[in-house]
Amino acid sequence: MVKRSTKDRILDASEVLFARDGSGGASLRAITQMAKVNLAAVHYHFGRKDLLLEAVLARRLLPLNAERIRSLEAYQQKAGRKKVRLENVIEAMVGPALRLSRDETKGGRIFMRLLGRLVLEPDARVQKLLTGQFETVLKKFEPALKAALPHLEPQDFFWRLHFLVGSMAHTMADSERIRLISGGICDPDDTEGTIQCLVTFLCGGLRAK
């Protein structure tokens, strides 16, 4: 076990505590205490509290979106001249996200909870960051999605995209409630099963007349 750097230890602790207590609720003292780091180290490495939050986000989101685009391009390559099946487009969109949300070595549930909370945070800085990230992905996916759903009116197209994001975000962020509500029947730790279940649901909804 290599000793992690001060910077990484701060990021790890921030992720946990921002997710648990909110970006406003988590105090730098709690963070530095958990990270076993001096209080002033935060300001030395990140400047201000909100810049620390940005760093926590960027660490996970940049690789995630790169992976989504890589996955879509792999499906496109495999399809050759034909258009990619809707199931595959959706899998490329939600699969990497859900796998990340279950990968505890990369923040996993904790990071997803944080993300879910930030989506509704009206802070302009956070919103710019999130919307920017999402639009990059959307730009890449929009053509493939429209090709797979040629019968959809533009209005329905965007609404259903919106509903898709909702289901995905809720499934990523809230992985334990389903176990409780289903009385143990559903197992959120079965990542690939969950993905398949979600893809089926979403494709059904997207194709609905």
Next chain:
Amino acid sequence: MVKRSTKDRILDASEVLFARDGSGGASLRAITQMAKVNLAAVHYHFGRKDLLLEAVLARRLLPLNAERIRSLEAYQQKAGRKKVRLENVIEAMVGPALRLSRDETKGGRIFMRLLGRLVLEPDARVQKLLTGQFETVLKKFEPALKAALPHLEPQDFFWRLHFLVGSMAHTMADSERIRLISGGICDPDDTEGTIQCLVTFLCGGLRAK
């Protein structure tokens, strides 16, 4: 214009500021200032800050869930001996919620944003309150839903219910992003249109093979 009571003014302001800044981020000083009320009035009327939050929630959630159940029972009555159509069950579930989320005289968007934030708040007290509210509704809806979806395995049933909640919550809580992302094509202020769109999507997803 009748002057609202101190208690109501506190609830109104709390709703706005809890939604904007989170339950931890909103200070009692900001709330009482917006409500044009003395700081100590909060403790006089509600005791503690978290009891104030509970009161804000109860004011909207109790009538909402009553309305959902009333609506489902109306459909059941109309169906007589036959089982209620899936479209109607879903409408009874998401319709009242979405209408509330667009009714600015009853908190509207603001309250929904608050609700969305609280879903991911790990505070045990808040979770108990929310899960309790949801289970009351679920108990009432479960038979009708299962009857309308007889082919579904229990596991798929609960997962899809989970996805439904995600789409619904996201649509209620985040009403402006869709306008932005769709480039103005989608209008979240068209409440009934949104409901119909969402019901179609959800039924498609729920029925998917």
Next chain:
DNA sequence: AGTTAGTTCAAACGTTTGTTTGAAACATAC
């Protein structure tokens, strides 16, 4: 008018907050 219960008020309590400071400790180069 006098009494009482309900409500509002300004002021203060002790904590905790994000941020700053300047010195100490560390590593790397010459």
Next chain:
DNA sequence: GTATGTTTCAAACAAACGTTTGAACTAACT
């Protein structure tokens, strides 16, 4: 080994926080 730039540290800062207090006000009933 001394000098240089980077990182950590304990201590302090003003500001904001939730909560408490006791007196002042209001309205209703005797």
